[in-house]
Amino acid sequence: MKIPTILVIISSILILTSFSGCTSSYGKEYNTVNPGVLTVGITPEMPPQQYYEDGELKGFDIDLMKEIANNMGLKPEFKIYEYGGAHEALLNGEIDCLPSMTISPERKEDMDFSRAYIQTYVVVAVFENSPYRELKDLNGKNIAVVTNTYTEDWAKEYLGSLNANIKSYDSVEGLVSDVYSGNIDAVVTDQIQLDYYSKQNNFESRLIFEKMTIEYWAIAVKKDNHNLQNEINDVLFELDENKALYELKNKWYD
CATH class of the missing domain: 3.40.190.10 (Periplasmic binding protein-like II)
Structure with missing residues (x-):
């Protein structure tokens, strides 16, 4: 029996979309935990990178990840963990990334890293x-x-x-x-x-x-999530080129 052309087209679309990641508001696709959201693991007891002030999250990492998420057309969402907990959350797929992680051979066995920025x-x-x-x-x-x-x-x-x-x-x-x-x-x-x-x-x-x-600090992503890794790298490059990264470093580290 000949299958109607329209059914073939619909089936093809379903197959393709089942293998794609979530799509940002700019039409690019990323493999993120929640569609349209960049979920970031932090431990807000590490100023000046991550900390609470008057109940508000502040620090270099908070500003940086907001910039990155916005440039990717995603909403930034921060999940709070104790020391070591965020690392496990990344391995378990609960979050998309960890900012300001020291790159090391041991860590590279479990996760991938963006380009270094500190x-x-x-x-x-x-x-x-x-x-x-x-x-x-x-x-x-x-x-x-x-x-x-x-x-x-x-x-x-x-x-x-x-x-x-x-x-x-x-x-x-x-x-x-x-x-x-x-x-x-x-x-x-x-x-x-x-x-x-x-x-x-x-x-x-x-x-x-x-x-x-x-030490070189970078953003850690789940192992083999190359789409997200590459896009974060592109945004970091842009932030470096337009001096936004330089301004953030001056704000928090000088």
Whole structure:
């Protein structure tokens, strides 16, 4: 029996649309969790990237992801997680992306990354009046890190040989509190965080040795979601070209 032409056309359309992602208001297709929405995982305890102020989300990452979503014709939506929770949410497909993630070989096994847009460094810092001058001086000392971060992984790998006591904190605020109380001898963090908290809390810090390891921050997306990865890269390139990215960096990091 000959199948009517109209049925063939309808069937073809259904097959094609069943394999496509959601479509933005600009007609481009992205594989996002919710149609028309860019769902972003954040942990708002990391100023100046992500934090609450008077009940409102603020920070470099918030502004950046709003810019990216708007340029893609999508609505930005932020989902809140504790440290490490957003990472798992990305792997489980609950969210579309994570901003300001440090690129590492280990993380590349689980997720893909956009082009890098921030360069910083892993640093080991002490108070200006601390007696510790070299890494070997931290043998057996208490060293603070924030849990589920690249700097925690770095500290455990590279400072473990010092027999240092690596103490992981669920929040930067708890870490800073223990630093002031004298329970911590040194902190492993990134240069951006160190500069921010030194300025906010008006204390003088000093680096042990020099900058340890360079870090590149990028936007992480679910593994093999190349449509979304490529479009985010295109938008980041445009924001770089029109100086919008430069202005955001000046606003939050200078």
